[in-house]
Amino acid sequence: MNQNLMQGIGMTSQRTRERLVERLLDQGVSNWEVLDVMRNTPRHIFLDEALSHRAYEDTALPIGFGQTLSQPYIVARMTEILLGAAGKLDKVLEVGTGSGYQTCVLAQLVGQVYSVERIKPLQEKARKRMRDLGLRNVMFKHADGGFGWPEKGPFNAILSAAAPQRMPPELLAQLAPDGVLVIPIGGEKQELHLVMREGDSDNFVTQILEPVKFVPLKPGLGNA
Numbered sequence: 001m002n003q004n005l006m007q008g009i010g011m012t013s014q015r016t017r018e019r020l021v022e023r024l025l026d027q028g029v030s031n032w033e034v035l036d037v038m039r040n041t042p043r044h045i046f047l048d049e050a051l052s053h054r055a056y057e058d059t060a061l062p063i064g065f066g067q068t069l070s071q072p073y074i075v076a077r078m079t080e081i082l083l084g085a086a087g088k089l090d091k092v093l094e095v096g097t098g099s100g101y102q103t104c105v106l107a108q109l110v111g112q113v114y115s116v117e118r119i120k121p122l123q124e125k126a127r128k129r130m131r132d133l134g135l136r137n138v139m140f141k142h143a144d145g146g147f148g149w150p151e152k153g154p155f156n157a158i159l160s161a162a163a164p165q166r167m168p169p170e171l172l173a174q175l176a177p178d179g180v181l182v183i184p185i186g187g188e189k190q191e192l193h194l195v196m197r198e199g200d201s202d203n204f205v206t207q208i209l210e211p212v213k214f215v216p217l218k219p220g221l222g223n224a
């Protein structure tokens with residue numbers, strides 16, 4: 001990708017990203033590693049060109065197929081929760097690749113990212129963006145992420161960007177000892193949950209963190 005396009009000009013520039021980071025600080029995000037990565041990640045390349053001038057607004061934006069690029073605040077929050085709660089971060093599973101923006105933020109902070117998406121064209125665009133950014137520690141799978149990625153597990157952490165109605169037992173089962181799961185749960189009303197596996201036991205401690213609004217976790221493969 002052309003270097004100017006990557007760094008951004010005008011509304012997609014470094015200064016605009018600095019303002020985004022200031023807003024995140026005001027909203028209570030405090031992990032400097034996360035803020036640094038978001039300061040340096042070009043969010044506009046995760047959107048179609050017609051929308052790229054809006055990339056640094058703190059809103060969810062459409063990426064096609066009825067899906068959205070998550071709001072920067074929620075990407076920052078979920079990432080800082082995950083970093084704060086997990087001990088090791090060698091292997092992280094992401095459910096719902098979407099545009100790949102959250103994937104890209106994670107890939108700069110953890111060892112290996114495994115990302116599952118049920119809509120093939122979204123997955124392909126995300127894969128290309130990762131290549132353009134030179135990130136090599138991400139593996140993609142086209143599948144129903146509600147079942148995780150058992151062949152690659154267990155994972156130190158799992159992050160879901162889509163909301164199931166109930167806690168998926170398959171994801172809990174793929175947590176490594178002391179592993180953590182950050183996931184929105186619910187329908188019309190959703191809440192962000194943090195689940196921690198206690199050592200290598202089958203005991204899980206759950207904290208309900210804050211109300212959120214995610215797209216639903218849908219069953220099977222699809223195009224919408």
Ligand code: SAH
Pocket residue numbers: 063067068069070071095096097098099100101102103116117118119122143144145146161162215216217218219220
């Ligand atoms: N963090 C992403 C969020 C995308 S929205 C971004 O910022 O772009 C959530 C994504 O989850 C959508 O792309 C949707 O297709 C996907 N999704 C929904 N149900 C899924 C499932 N069962 N398995 C895998 N992906 C799923």
